[in-house]
Amino acid sequence: MATIVIVGAVVTLYTMIGGITAVVWNDFVQACIIFIGAAVSIVLVLMVTGWTDFVRITTEHHKFQVYREGFDPTRKLSVWLILLPSSTASAPGEPSRT
16 A cells, blocks of 8 residues: 555656656557557567468457447447447537647
């Protein structure tokens, strides 16, 4: 518990002193770390499996399928995934973003 409080205080102080510049640089560094980690992961997986086995395995498990037809709300990738976020993009009373 003390660690959470200490880290939270340090991050808050760092952000207050550095302002939005500190936040932007932290986001930039974090994004770089995430993209580099993703690239390294992809390379390592392809080195182990090879491109042909990678495509075969991911296709068998429907990993390349972006959308599934139907209105079943219990399915992960249904039309609701597209309709609900787009319906809340401009909530009533908010100014348009165009």
